Amino acid sequence: MTALRIAVGFKVTPDYEALRPADWARAATGPSAHGEAVRYVRRVFNVFDEAALELALRLRDARTERGLETSLVAFSVAGREADPFLATLQALGYEGARVEPDADLDFAPATTAALVAAATRHLGGEVLLLGSRCGPGDTGLVPFLAAEALGRPSLPGVTAVEPAADRLRVTFSAGDQPLRATIAPPCVLAVGNALVSLLRVPTLKDRLATRDRVVTTLTPADLGVDVPAALSREPSALVGLETIDRSRAGVVVAGASPAEEARALYEEHLHARLERI
């Protein structure tokens, strides 16, 4: 295979586990309230995007071992909250770019996909890796809509990517069925439940070496995307939010030791139920 450029689109999301039930009740009062409720929560990589970023690094490493030229670019459709994450990615060897959407795209998969496709054309990337799903919309549509906009085929649920002669060997999943295939770029790979899920940590030396590197900032106009027009054509519109009541009795089982607690749990709650199974 000749030189290969790999693009990875990623998103930083609020750490939803840091929110309390009261925060979610407030978020459910309306689409705009959702953004307000999560605005001050710390940001983390979307888990599927983090796996995609590490898979791309491993693919680069494997190709480099074989003497194959590979370049990496990571981009996010996001505000400045993505900058610290882009700095980390630059220290790991990625070029970094950010597309400033100037609009709330939390529930706008088609507009997001249009920007992702346009950014991929602008920045280059025969292989585009994206996380399978990303909150808060969680539709899983962005990789497929981006593939459609780019005129590329795509694979779902990707869990591993390896070099194979002049192509790529991809492990993926369609439903519950694990599959493996040899593919030829250009393509879009939607990364799913990869075991490689944590991004490596850059060394201090790498951080210092890249600290002055500038993140490329793009506007939708730079990419030829009219965001208000795209938003007006979104294939679905969020009109309301509801909380989910999962509450149960929550009876605390008391005991002076784990053995006593286990005994009380068995006698008061489990014995009769297990008898019926």
Place this chain on the structure above:
Amino acid sequence: MAGETPRIALVLDATGAAAERHAQALGGFLRDGLRFSPEHPADAVTHLFYAEESARERLLALAPTRLVRLVRAPPHRPDLMAAALAAFAAGGGAELFVFGGPLGAESAARLAARSGGGVLTGVLDAVAAAGALSCRRHVSSHHLIGRFELRARPWCVTLDAGWLDAGFEPPAEHVVQASTELREDDSSAPRLCDDVEVFEPPATSDLEAAQFLVVAGRGAGGRAGVERIATAADRMGAAFGVTRPVVMNAWAAPDRQIGVSGTRAAPAVCIVAGSSGAPAFLWGVERAGFIVAVDTDEHSAMAGEADAVVLDDAVTVLEALADIVARERL
């Protein structure tokens, strides 16, 4: 469009695994999850995509509607499926497409993009009224439910995985309206794969059928803790599952995962050991008859969403419980 009758197409991708369950999901949704205002009898047709001629009759019997259009297609080609369905929609064939099967989301996305229609995935229920399809689905990692409207047609939707357990008896007889074949070169899109290989059979999980389930979370503390809980589960005669963080830390195999990206269980009794209770995990156990949470954190979401709570070290309590259950069940 009040009073107008949207034509409904159920799209069953039977080129891959689990065709029967996806057929049941489509049938269950048509029966229980889709409403019209004003009411009208739904006249739906199933587009059944299949790969092997030898499987045609068996798969036809699964079709959830009496009317069926059979399409033989190469496997793993959602672009071809979308192209065929776009032609069907353009000819006025249907205004609502409900997708079932492993490639449903990609097919729905590509069909909506090509036909200018609306698209939504993971639909819990839907109401067609006043010219729009109003749907509910989980958002924000299962913390909330969002209500969405689709206006542009065709409406293309995929279903929440909960519909896989809907239970549905297909009609005894089917009428095949059309039978066609799609070829690799029917699409202008480049061919992606030349050698798709199924490298292990689809998992038939014991977790879905389990009546007594023990689930280990990150609170187990590491691989050793997870293995001790698995041993305790085995001694009690319970199935054993884990949360996503446990799989991500490689403390257990991925096929043990419970939750949105794993298995959705429905046991009579479920003991959750050392999990904070992330909503994406809770979705996997919320249908349990009785849930016990064992964890040191009394403020965890899991403690608030269990029937009984033990506030102590998960591994120690599970081993003590296994001693009791194993002795009592002898």
